[in-house]
Amino acid sequence: MIGAKPLTQETHSCWSCGSMRAAHFCESCGKVQPPVPVDYFSFFGLLRKLNLDVSALERDFYDLSRRLHPDLNARAGSREQEWSLEQSSLLNDAYRTLKDPIKRTQYLLQLEGVELEEQSKSATEQARAAGEIKKQIVPPDLLEEVFELNLQLEELRMNKKMGEDDPALIAEIGKQKQSLEAKHEALLQELQTYWNAWDTLIDRNPAGDSERAQVRDKMVDVLNRRNYIRNLVRDVNAAMED
Numbered sequence: 001m002i003g004a005k006p007l008t009q010e011t012h013s014c015w016s017c018g019s020m021r022a023a024h025f026c027e028s029c030g031k032v033q034p035p036v037p038v039d040y041f042s043f044f045g046l047l048r049k050l051n052l053d054v055s056a057l058e059r060d061f062y063d064l065s066r067r068l069h070p071d072l073n074a075r076a077g078s079r080e081q082e083w084s085l086e087q088s089s090l091l092n093d094a095y096r097t098l099k100d101p102i103k104r105t106q107y108l109l110q111l112e113g114v115e116l117e118e119q120s121k122s123a124t125e126q127a128r129a130a131g132e133i134k135k136q137i138v139p140p141d142l143l144e145e146v147f148e149l150n151l152q153l154e155e156l157r158m159n160k161k162m163g164e165d166d167p168a169l170i171a172e173i174g175k176q177k178q179s180l181e182a183k184h185e186a187l188l189q190e191l192q193t194y195w196n197a198w199d200t201l202i203d204r205n206p207a208g209d210s211e212r213a214q215v216r217d218k219m220v221d222v223l224n225r226r227n228y229i230r231n232l233v234r235d236v237n238a239a240m241e242d
Contacts, residue, residue: 040094
């Protein structure tokens with residue numbers, strides 16, 4: 001497997017033939033093995049690194065899909081069928097998450113005990129119960145720009161209600177949108193530098209250190225700012241399309 005690092009369960013014996021088996025199936029008899037609770041990185045035999053060979057990940061995904069597919073185990077006992085379904089479900093979830101660099105980063109941060117602002121279920125549920133829109137913290141460097149943009153959007157909505165048209169206002173909002181999109185792209189490039197820093201630290205000390213915590217916190221900050229800008233651009237598009 002890609003970047004393969006043997007999983008602990010690979011040293012176990014197959015429940016069926018007793019041979020030393022692979023993580024998910026037996027290399028000797030091909031029997032699907034009982035699922036073991038692991039994170040998505042471990043499922044593919046990977047260290048928790050952020051720069052992945054996506055082509056290799058895809059190859060491993062399709063290889064495991066063929067070996068673990070429930071249809072291949074249709075004639076097996078109910079226990080094996082259940083294991084196959086569980087393994088296949090975890091495989092699909094792991095692949096969908098790890099192939100996307102942003103989802104991959106967010107997932108790793110969750111493993112590190114970090115919850116991004118927009119992923120906070122408690123905040124979402126509280127806002128929904130109160131009939132309010134969930135509030136997000138405005139990045140300090142965007143305060144003035146966001147304040148001005150919100151005024152412009154409100155003016156645009158009022159104009160539409162009154163059936164009025166203001167080409168100059170629409171053009172200015174369009175410029176603001178382009179500026180935000182440029183910031184959104186720049187933040188992705190900044191995030192990539194932290195991926196490299198994280199992976200270097202993983203290679204140096206997989207057990208963790210204070211430097212990794214600093215890089216983790218920087219990634220959290222970038223993702224929160226990037227998510228905020230993405231949502232703001234979505235609001236701008238909605239206001240201009242209404």
